[in-house]
Amino acid sequence: xxxxxxxxxxxxxxxxxxxxxxxxxxxxxxxxxxxxxxxxxxxxxxxxxxxxxxxxxxxxxxxxxxxxxxxxxxxxxxxxxxxxxxxxxxxxxxxxxxxxxxxxxxxxxxxxxxxxxxxxxxxxxxxxxxxxxxxxxxxxxxxxxxxxxxxxxxxxxxxxxxxxxxxxxxxxxxxxxxxxxxxxxxxxxxxxxxxxxxxxxxxxxxxxxxxxxxxxxxxxxxxxxxxxxxxxxxxxxxxxxxxxxxxxxxxxxxxxxxxxxxxxxxxxxxxxxxxxxxxxxxxxxxxxxxxxxxxxxxxxxxxxxxxxxxxxxxxxxxxxxxxxxxxxxxxxxxxxxxxxxxxxxxxxxxxxxxxxxxxxxxxxxxxxxxxxxxxxxxxxxxxxxxxxxxxxxxxx
Ligand code: ADP
Ligand code: MG
Numbered sequence: 001x002x003x004x005x006x007x008x009x010x011x012x013x014x015x016x017x018x019x020x021x022x023x024x025x026x027x028x029x030x031x032x033x034x035x036x037x038x039x040x041x042x043x044x045x046x047x048x049x050x051x052x053x054x055x056x057x058x059x060x061x062x063x064x065x066x067x068x069x070x071x072x073x074x075x076x077x078x079x080x081x082x083x084x085x086x087x088x089x090x091x092x093x094x095x096x097x098x099x100x101x102x103x104x105x106x107x108x109x110x111x112x113x114x115x116x117x118x119x120x121x122x123x124x125x126x127x128x129x130x131x132x133x134x135x136x137x138x139x140x141x142x143x144x145x146x147x148x149x150x151x152x153x154x155x156x157x158x159x160x161x162x163x164x165x166x167x168x169x170x171x172x173x174x175x176x177x178x179x180x181x182x183x184x185x186x187x188x189x190x191x192x193x194x195x196x197x198x199x200x201x202x203x204x205x206x207x208x209x210x211x212x213x214x215x216x217x218x219x220x221x222x223x224x225x226x227x228x229x230x231x232x233x234x235x236x237x238x239x240x241x242x243x244x245x246x247x248x249x250x251x252x253x254x255x256x257x258x259x260x261x262x263x264x265x266x267x268x269x270x271x272x273x274x275x276x277x278x279x280x281x282x283x284x285x286x287x288x289x290x291x292x293x294x295x296x297x298x299x300x301x302x303x304x305x306x307x308x309x310x311x312x313x314x315x316x317x318x319x320x321x322x323x324x325x326x327x328x329x330x331x332x333x334x335x336x337x338x339x340x341x342x343x344x345x346x347x348x349x350x351x352x353x354x355x356x357x358x359x360x361x362x363x364x365x366x367x368x369x370x371x372x373x374x375x376x377x378x379x380x381x382x383x384x385x386x387x388x389x390x391x392x393x394x395x396x
Pocket of ligand 1: 070072073093094097122123125126128129131132133136
């Protein structure tokens with residue numbers, strides 16, 4: 001737990017709202033270890049919840065107002081509105097995420113007899129692909145469940161409500177992975193998840209002498225959403241070409257194919273670009289399945305190798321990496337004590353995730369950070385993290 005941040009949260013909560021409480025809520029960010037761009041191709045993802053995320057406090061009010069404040073964004077001040085004013089796309093300020101959760105629950109038929117004061121404080125870098133937005137959504141839903149006694153909401157519902165808020169209220173078409181990991185994560189486990197059926201398995205990760213190192217390139221390319229739509233279209237076109245092959249007529253998703261089947265029928269995909277996109281989807285899904293097996297055998301070396309192969313595929317075939325990220329991965333892999341390293345998240349910037357030896361982590365951070373600064377004139381951010389529990393209440 002980030003004790004300093006929680007103390008600040010409690011102090012600010014008391015200063016602004018006049019309430020003292022020993023109950024603090026937390027929902028983590030997430031990192032996807034492998035299985036990138038497989039979700040909309042009917043494949044699996046393999047994220048884990050992190051030790052960084054968003055903390056929050058809530059207190060009921062007597063009127064119908066919702067007030068929201070973020071310790072991270074003091075300049076935005078307290079945002080307040082009545083429950084009746086909730087309306088999709090009302091705002092693009094940060095409060096759209098918690099607002100969306102209230103709205104989404106109202107749509108589902110939950111009734112709010114009164115408003116609430118809410119406060120947030122995060123230690124996950126916002127906008128870097130570690131899903132600070134999902135962590136705020138899941139956290140808000142958890143706090144609401146507690147204060148309003150909506151006990152029929154299970155943890156999967158926290159995730160679904162968060163996703164619905166982001167889709168409908170904020171207008172962002174994200175999948176379910178981020179919210180699912182934030183709500184359902186477990187310490188020392190990663191979640192092998194089919195995002196379509198929500199079937200999942202918690203797979204133990206025995207990192208032993210290793211830990212997760214997340215490196216933030218601090219690059220945000222505007223390409224992300226347009227390229228995302230392009231990739232989805234390219235995969236859909238590849239699938240439609242493959243479905244014309246009689247043997248594959250019933251295929252619903254690219255990730256239903258094995259690598260062997262792909263090799264046999266790939267010539268049916270007429271556009272060479274669509275072909276390499278499909279190749280990534282098929283093999284990335286195979287790698288994800290193999291990665292789970294590697295962890296079950298406690299074979300971090302094999303797991304790391306699959307991460308490296310995933311990066312190469314995302315770089316060369318799916319083409320969603322960028323110079324800065326490729327540099328970070330290459331520099332990290334040059335160091336001693338690195339099992340694997342890859343881009344994580346949607347692409348075109350954001351973060352890399354690596355599995356590194358604990359006793360080498362500081363050395364890796366210094367060397368890679370310095371080389372990155374020399375090369376791009378920009379600082380990289382480093383986060384030493386472990387797979388942690390999903391959303392929960394903390395009693396201080
Ligand atoms: P990501 O989810 O990858 O971090 P997004 O762009 O989806 O990136 O979400 C980032 C946005 O979430 C921020 O711009 C901000 O609006 C909101 N946000 C995240 N963390 C906080 C926080 N602690 N306080 C207020 N807003 C936050
Ligand atoms: Mg997000």
